Amino acid sequence: MNFEQLKPEITTIINQKEATKDDKLLSIxxxxxxxITYYNWVGFYFKNGDKNELKLGPYVGDPTDHVIxxxxxxxxxxxxxxxxxxxxAxxxxxxxxIACSITVKAEIVIPIFVNGENIGQIDIDSNTPDPFTEEDERFLEFVCAQVATLL
Structure with missing residues (x-):
């Protein structure tokens, strides 16, 4: 599937009535x-209350020690x-x-905004050198805008 084909899938996940917020994030x-073959670790981090730190949310991929x-x-x-x-790149x-795995070659992080405030982000690691394009950025901005509607 390409990015345009994935957009309606994202919207369908966001609009599921019976799923919890974390279930929806994990499904995404x-x-x-x-x-997306070069997305090898995909996860969400969110601002941890009033602290100046991020806390790991739902993710898929190898386990990480970077919870905070x-x-x-x-x-x-x-x-x-x-x-x-x-x-x-x-x-x-x-x-x-912060190294999560020796296999990771590239990373992309896109913030999630709610009412103009950065409340979290999607983080993607790739084992492929320099795989991310402007198309990835635009697509992930779409994903983050959809996720923002849940928060």
Missing amino acids: CKLLEEH IPFGKGICGQVAVSNENFVV DVAAQDNY
Whole structure:
């Protein structure tokens, strides 16, 4: 499936009446990981209450020790501060990168905004070097806008 084919699938997940918020988020993670070959770890991080840190939400992929990420630390922590998309073509070239797995080559993080406030993000790791394009960014912005309606 390409991004345009995935958009209605995302909308269908968001609109499920019987599913919980976390069930919907997990379904989105599974959908993306299954249908986009270079998405090898897909998860959500959310602001942890009033603390300046992110807390891991639903995800698919290898287990991670990074359940809590302080603002400013790693790619996710930087996005929490900058409020901007962050595409990393080569994680080895990033000074402030938190390694989750030696197989990860690239990462993309897109913030989720509710009423103009950055309340979380989608984080995607890839085992493929430099796979992310502007199309990935636009698609993931769509996903984040849909997720924002749940929050």
